[in-house]
Amino acid sequence: MKLSFLSEFFNRFISNRGMRRHFRRLAMFDSFHGSGASKDIPASISHKLSLAATSTIDEVIQTLGSHEHGLTETQAFAVRELVGLNEIQQEKPPPWWMHLWRCYKTPFDILLTVLAIISYITEDMKATVVIGSMVFLSVLIRFWQERKSNKAADALKAMVSNTATVIRRDPSESILEEAQVHFGIQSHPEMSERTEIPINQLVPGDIIALSAGDMIPADCRILSAKDLFVSQAAMTGESLPVEKFASPKSAQTNNPLEFENLAFMGTNVVSGTATAIAISTGDSTYFGVLAKDLTTSNQEPTQFQMGVNKVAWLLIRFMMVMTPLVFFINGFTKGDWAEAFLFAMSVAVGLTPEMLPMIVTSTLAKGAVVLSKQKVIVKRLDAIQNFGAMDVLCTDKTGTLTQDKIFLANHTDAWGKDSDDVLEFAYLNSFYQTGLKNLLDVAVLEYKHVYKELNPTVNFHKIDEIPFDFQRRRMSVIVSNHEGKNILICKGAVEEILSICTTVQQGGHKSKLTPEVLASVKEVTADLNEDGLRVVAVATKSFDVCKETFSVADESGLMLIGYVAFLDPPKESTAPALKALADHGVTVKVLTGDNELVTTKVCKEVGLDASEIILGSQIEIMDNEALSAIVESHHIFAKLTPAHKDRIVRSLKAAGHVVGFMGDGINDAPALRSADVGISVDTAVDIAKEAADIILLEKSLMVLEEGVIEGRKTFGNMLKYIKMTASSNFGNVFSVLIASAFIPFLPMLPMQLLVQNLLYDISQIAIPFDNVDPESVKLPQRWNPGDIGRFMVFFGPVSSIFDITIYCVMWFVFSANSAEHQSLFQSGWFVEGLMTQTLVVHMIRTRKIPFIQSRPGNALLAMTIAIMAAGIFLPMGPLASYFKMVPLPLTYFPILGAILIGYIVLTQLMKNFYSKRFGWQ
Known part of the structure; x- marks a missing residue:
């Protein structure tokens, strides 16, 4: 009956009065919660951190509305609802509408929009619809693919997300605390437990347990520490770890990074253990405020990003030079400057690599998905390249x-004879250490019979611990036995242990570690090492005087007991x-x-x-x-x-x-x-x-080798698009310039150019799913933008040769040589241009003979066939008049077939010449 009453009392009290009081305390602590701090400048962050550092531990706990035994789940949930998740804002994906805007606001899509507006003003509704559709499809494809890849990346990241160890109170403890005030019932501080939670679930007021290897998950005030060393290189650039204490050891400072009782998000524990209370999370941390001042433009681009940008700007600069030439040539030769302007803008659109971001993103995303099936999780897409x-x-x-399955092979004394004493001391050391337990400790603790014989929880009591660090390469625990004697047990690398030993145990007696004895001892360890065993030395020291705290200085004058040797076979x-x-x-x-x-x-x-x-x-x-x-x-x-x-x-x-x-x-x-x-x-x-x-x-080099190959396939498919776009665009400009100079009408209407470009872009969507030749992944693939320009000069004019051929065919064979018959000329070039543009990817995707020696992926082949069919259907079908085209005579198609065969043959010959002289990446 009394318990029921207490339960009801707890629910009412904590839900109302208790939570309101908790939030008032949070607000009092100078913007310690996340809601307002994210807007502060670093100076205000420094102020609140200084306040936390200079307040007493009890004051900090009370102000944060926390408890020395941690928050309850109910309290943590309520605080999280108030302050949000423990995440840096820049790490969150943008909302869909912001992402959609980013996909649209490229120079290429803005240029298309300008063209659509001009077409609308000039009452060319057909061109407006086509151009608008092109913008819509381009942005929609990019948005959908990037959104899909971002979700996939987030799901993969979630598989390897980090956690924090927090101390949570049992809700009944909070009931009893309130009951103590009202009914005189005593609380039970032992009613709390350590639990692992995702870092983003951490809230201000959480009590955190830290040990070697942990990330600091928030800005924290240290409550207790034992030999705690924190690497602050990410924040301060200091190369050496900094020791942290619950109470400052040095003089007062105005720089929060110098406070010895504060630890900051983004740093990590190198050695030691501690408990701390989270005072700021997410955007209101010191790191979070600094991160808000950084934009992506300030981040150093990767080698991959720089390579993509160089290629994109190469093509854009090329467009900016050639577009005015097309405009002036058509304006002077045709006399219609408005039409010349629209045509020049259409050519500019055709020259811009508007699909490059989408192709790159989708190729990387596809690579990440494939790698995930091979047990490789990609956190950053650019890393695939x-x-x-x-x-x-x-x-x-x-x-x-x-094998990463270390097992204890030998436990010997200093002379190489089996010794149970060594095993027992090693077991006590591994059992009582609270730092990062490595595989060696796990191997020792697998000896369950030692636990039964020693019964450490009854016969021994832990006094203190001197954690491992990479300078000493050893760690010690201090225990008291049933006789009340303190024993320091040190375990670590052989040389480091020998450097602090003065005696050695021999046959139950203590002997001096003379140079001659030391040489004999080292021979034993050398023999074990040569057998492929990893040797860890064990030494002890007894203390008659009772002490409660120990330090590295106590690791001296030890007695070498022997060695535990571990086997980790290949x-x-x-x-x-x-x-x-x-x-x-x-x-x-x-x-x-x-x-x-x-x-x-x-x-x-x-x-x-x-x-x-x-x-x-x-x-x-x-x-x-x-x-x-x-x-x-x-x-x-x-x-x-x-x-x-x-x-x-x-x-x-x-x-x-x-x-x-x-x-x-x-x-x-x-x-x-x-x-x-x-x-x-x-x-x-x-x-x-x-x-x-x-x-x-899976920690395996074989898995890694598979990942390397997939990374090269991903890079190879991106390179196909870039080479194809560069060479095709270069050839198109030649063709347009020649046609503009010698033909009395536009060789193709602006709307027709845009439709051709749209179909061409759609055909490239399948490139990420293409096959890659085995020899293309044989060696590392380097990004070399300088090769793109040379490749463009070599292969661009090849398509122009056949464009000029179709000009002559349409002019002389089919008499499309006047303004009255320009639709026939334009239809003929539209089909031929789309065919060669679509085929070029199959020619460039491999140095071999396409379709015969190297088969494309099914998706790419199907897309190619579909686009080529669509290109023929437009002038031959019912939509021809809509696009101002006319049906082509049947005699046109045998000639087209001969031209395409010639194009394939000449391109293959150029490939052979180019690859022999410059190689084929």
């Missing part, structure tokens, strides 16, 4: 070359995958933090040349010039720090390589960001997945 262009792949060793698929990558022009370089002996063993087993390995200590003393030479000639690098990996990637990029980097750890994040294409896996730490452009659902 870099994937195909990649000629150097840098990868870690563990889990990529090896995958059976690794050697074939490496060979396949090499056959496709991709050089694999191994970048690992593991020691050189294990690395050598594994690399030899998978067929990599491990005769000479470069160590991180050698890289440390190299200047950039020396490093550049080393990374070109060597392929195996061991004992690397995150900074070493980053330097190697940057050096390879500076040498002109397109570099891919594959990694899944915290130490891989800098190199992932620096690489042309960052590749991670869905099981990677948050910071690695966030830094990557491509996520693999």
Whole structure:
């Protein structure tokens, strides 16, 4: 009865009075919620962050309406309704109407709209309808395809979305707290639990648990911290991690980034653990406000984007030069300046690559969908082109070359004899550590019988922890046993452990670690390494004096207990995958933090040349010039720090390589960001997945090799359209100039030119689904806009030869040589021009003989047939008069067939000549 009453009391109180009070507190905290902060300038953000940093922990919690044990789900939902999702506004897709406007506001569609308006003013309703339809279809196709690809990309991203660990209170705790005030019932603070939620569900007031590898999901005030080091490079450019504390250790500062008790969205935890309270989310974070000041025009374009833009502007500049020539030639020769202007505008439309954005987007989207079926998730569409262009792949060793199923093979004392003591100490270390548990810890904890024998929850009590970091390469836990003695158990890399040991356990006794003993000990580890085992040393230290807090300084004077050795055998698929990558022009370089002996063993087993390995200590003393030479000639690098990996990637990029980097750890994040294409896996730490452009659902080089091939297919299909558009447009201008100079009437009406261009554009929609020749994906595909101009000059005039031929046929054979018979001339050129334009993609899509040695995709072939049929139907069918055309005589079609055969033969001969001299990309 009492519980029912409390439940009803809770529902009424929290829903009304409690929530209103919570929101009033949020509003009091100087725009801490997201609704108003997004409009503030960074100065006001600095003010509110400073206020949070200088307030006491209790004040911050109270002001945010939170609790030391976190928010309830009900409270979090209510706050989220008020402040919105924890997302940066620029990352959200635009609303449909804004997207539609962006698809329309291209120079090409605006030009078409101007033409439609002019046609309407001159009462040419037919031209108005045709031009309007062209604008409508062009924009609609682009809008539909981009919308579809964006949704697909969002769905793929959702598969690898990051999460945050928050502390949620049980609703009954809130009931009891209120009941305590009114009825004197005590609350139960243990009624809370840690839960994983998507980062975008985080709200101000949430209590967050942080550990090594986590992304900071919001602007936070640190509540408690243990050896917490945060990388703020994304915000401040600092190369070294910054230590954070619950209470500031240094003097007061006016720069919020210098507050030692604040952590910011966009940074990441390098080592240590902490709890923090979210004070700002989404657009009201420091990062969010800065991001709002950045527009896409300020973002550095990728190599791919620059290449597409160069080609587009090449064609636009060409149009801006040739269009006035067409206008003046027709104006002077025909005398009708208005008609000449419309014709020139129509030619301008025909020259503009208005379908280029749609073709590029749809090709990339199709590639992303295909890759998703091959367990490759593309976060950024442009990365597909870099994937195909990649000629150097840098990868870690563990889990990529090896099976990523590490198991504990040996547990020995310092002399190589089996030792249960080593296993027990290693188990306690792995069991009690709260940081990022790696595969080695998982392998140790799989020894369930050790848990039963030790019963750590009863016989031991954890006192403290010294988390892992990449400088020390070790971590320690401190436990007290049933005798009350504190024991520090340290586990880590052999050399780093030996550097802090002064004694060694031998046969139940303690011996000094003399140079002679040290040499013997290192021989044992070397033998284990040569067997392909990864060795982790274990050492201990006892403390008679009880202490509650420990630091790195306590990691000294330890006693070496022995080693735990792990086996991670190579995958059976690794050697074939490496060979396949090499056959496709991709050089694999191994970048690992593991020691050189294990690395050598594994690399030899998978067929990599491990005769000479470069160590991180050698890289440390190299200047950039020396490093550049080393990374070109060597392929195996061991004992690397995150900074070493980053330097190697940057050096390879500076040498002109397109570099891919594959990694899944915290130490891989800098190199992932620096690489042309960052590749991670869905099981990677948050910071690695966030830094990557491509996520693999299976950590395998074989999957990666399939992705590389698909990237090259995607690039190849884009290049087909660009080459075809450039050469076809160039040839059309020649044809128009010649016809304008010698024919007393317009060679084609503006409306007819626009219809031809519309049909031609529709035929290109199927290009993303075309087949690609195997030899086209054999080697990395580089973007080289300079080749486009040369290609245009070589192949453009070929179509002009046959355009001039049809001019002569219509003039001399069919007597279409006067204004009275201009419709026949225009109809004849309309059909021939559309046929050659449609066929050109089949000629350029392959260096082989089209249709015979290289079959096009079914979609492209069907679209070609449909458009060619439509082109013949227009002058021959009932719509001919609408477009001011006339039926063509039947004798025209054998001549047309001969012209098309001649066009195919001559283009094929030109292809052979061009490819022998310049190559065929």
